[in-house]
Amino acid sequence: MYSLGSESLIKQAREIQDSELQKFYNRLVKLLQVKELGHETLDSLQRLHLILCANKYARTLPSDLQQRLLLLLSSPSEQLQVLSSALLRETLPSSGEELNNIQENISQLNTHAAAVLVSQAGSRAELSNLCAQLVHGLEGRPADGPARSLMFTLPVLKSILTLSPECLTEEHVTILSKKLVDWLRYASIVQGGGASSGGFFTGSRSRQPLPTAELDGSVSGDFFTVLCVGQGFTEDQWMNVYSFSMLHHWLLTYHSVSSSNNTMDTDDRSEVDGSVVSMVSATSSSSRLLPPKERLREKAFQYCQRLIEQCDRKAQKKTDTELQKACMVEAVCILDCVCLEDPSMVFRAFPSIKALFGRLSSDLSFARVLLPIAQFYLNHGEMAAVDCECVWKLVFGRFPAELFNDSFLAHELLRFLRLNLESLQLRAPEFIRFLPNLLKFLAWDSSAAVDDFVDLLPSLVTEGTAVEMFHTLLDLPCLSATLVLQLRSMSLPISESSSRGLLSLDAFRNPAFRGLFLFLLRVETGSGHTIDRLSTLHDLLAEAADWPRVVRCAQIVPVLLHIYFNTVVTVADEKLLAHLILVMLERSSLLLAIPTYSKEIHRVFSCHLLRLCKLRPSLVVDQSHELLEFAGTTVNVYSKEEIYTHVVWVLGEYLSVSSDSRCSVTHITSCFETLEAVLFEITSSAPPPGTVCPAPKVITTLMSALAKLASRSHDLIPRVSLFFSKLRTAAKSDSVIWCADEGDLVAIVTRGEELWSLLKTPGVAQSVLTPPPHVLTPRWHRDTNLAMPLQLRVLTRLTHSQ
């Protein structure tokens, strides 16, 4: 599709020489001077456009060419309008006067010229000016003006208002509100374009205009909406379409709860009580008393009610069925907006919303329509005293489980969660039990959903969900693989077997392993934190380790774990944190075997183990038994080096009376013995086959830990000395089987020497190896030793007479 030809055209356009360009400009000016603008002119204009676009740096056109182009903006030929508009938008704006000239003839303005004005506007004032003129143009237009000349006005206004709503004054808002009411509610209900009920052989007398029809072919019985069809359309019917298309945004901008003033409403409300309305236009008589904004709100309400009714009809064309879906979404959103502004409308709106929910909730193809309905329930359900549980069961229970692979639904549902977190936590706090379900979006399309989850995760980590969340995050790649298998299982017939990647599929379908997969695919929390046969599951999914989705998923897990830990320290008590440390130790060997996944997770664990223990040093004493068990297993030195190092460091640092008064000499001694045993082992034998020599950091950390422990319980010092002398002897012989590099060995021995000489003065050793906190954290003026001289100096200066 994208050919070399196109690439070379762009290259040519970018590299055009100045002289050639000037010649081109001159030729173009000459061409534009001719009365009849032919093919060559249009072609040249198009080529000029390519030249201007090809470069991101702006070019300035010679002023005579620019002038000509400005004139072309009001040419009767649309081709010239389009081309000149495109060119002017690509160049730097001309001086204000020329643009003002265009603006003066606002009735002559076409959509392409308007585009230039909007994009070249240099200030808010210019935009306000343009808005004022456009509104004025809409207001005072003669009834028999050119057919669709001002139809672009509403879109232009909207494009300006999106970025700068202040460009319209209160007066303009009122004028437009009135116009919108007219177009939305009072557009003609007969077909335009000269369609008539007469047949082929009729004369002019029997030409009666036909009424518009509904999408299913029946005759329209009520006011015109976007879901009405006809052979041709009148101008106000077009304006009906344009008005509805911008209605939601208009209401959001000018009718938000903070900007409306509700003082005028209360008197007129009494007539429009909720229970009475069945026919949507029944209230039209009373609403004439309302001020323009409120009237618009009322008409918007009626329009949306009618749309919802019209969506129940079966459209004859498929494309219209899709439009009906979009209309349902829009109608519900507008009703939500209107009800937020005027809560008394909730009682009128709820019946139809509820009916719509009832109709659509069993059909998953309407899932995206059900989201705005859920939003409505969330915002107004409490006021209407309606039970919303079925809504949440559907939205959080069914949608993620069955539609996790619909990227648009995922995007909208996650956005719904993000925007309504606070509201959900208040009104539907049980949503959090659907956590495993929500994570399915993340497991399926990690790169798309991770951004949303970075925002959502902190609110989803609570005391109740912390442990389960931890396990689920670690097994997210497994969930990813399982979802892939689930889809494959549905699409492939059961009899088909053995090609790439189907060993796991067989396992998925095998009843013996059903429970494992069902656990991963669970919808709600509460059925346990994890499963016993996790290693079996990992083996079954081993071949999934190179599936793109699983790999992507594995890449985002460390990021989310960081966020998880950062959040969990704020909500967890010490008991929970202790439990998490145990889970970390346990899971460090229970991870799906994806290359580098274990390593990354170990890195996250190490980082947070350190932070947790620094925050709550007593955790170390509390969990000393488990930590020692981990540290005493020599195999861990080789297979989980990073975590091992950190566990040992943490033991050395925090297993002391100053961290926790429960720490006894027995604790310290048993820890010492465990670590000593491991150290002896790894420095006397070769690493097991298949592993490398331990990094110097492990050995020095072990040595430091031993030294720290010994400094707290001085009877252990001789044993340390014994080890260091053995080390020195061993190092004298050139090579050792447990250390690959000579430089490393030297570093280790040197460190040993340092520690040993330090331990020769036991009293000092403890302060040096484990400095008390007030030494580590500078206290500046709060430190009495430092502060005194400073204070004296200040006082002296003050009291000394000048």
Next chain:
Amino acid sequence: MVRCFLIHTLCPVGALSAGESRVLYSRLFGPDEAVLSKQQLGFSPEERRLLQKEKISVVARQVRSAVALSREASGRQLVDAVPGEEALVLQDADNGVVRLRAGDPFSQEMSVLWLGVQSLGFTLACEPHENLLLAERVLRNLSRHCLENLHMLGQGSEVLLKSSRIDVLLSRLLPHGQLLFLNHRFAQSLEKEVAAYVAK
């Protein structure tokens, strides 16, 4: 409102670095953000234009990366198509939506819808509260017209040399970035106008 509509490459382009996308057509709607933002009042028109172009290339790059990830994950193979198979190609096209955070690159958060047709992508960046069902529909419609009117399945360069056709298409189906609720009759009427323009 739709902020911009782009047509850009999804395949590697020789002259660009990996991951970069060549923008073949771009249209920004509405006034320039830089003019209205409170902080950036110091920009000259050249700088503003440059900023706009950069924003567009950021969007194109993000979409390219999202499409690459999506295609890799789904494992689908791209089959070459010839002119005449537009409807089939569109049916097969992969699509999705990307969230762009506020500030990256537009001042507000954006939902960017994309449609990947072989080696070219059609992208619509709109505000997240817009009706995305409608936006999807409009994007598909625009893409179909572009593929047909500009013979994009062939080796020609009409997308570069006949960009005015896209401008007219946008002026009818997405005027000034406004998504329209068009039933088949309204749509027919507008499409007739576009067809009349193209025929000239």
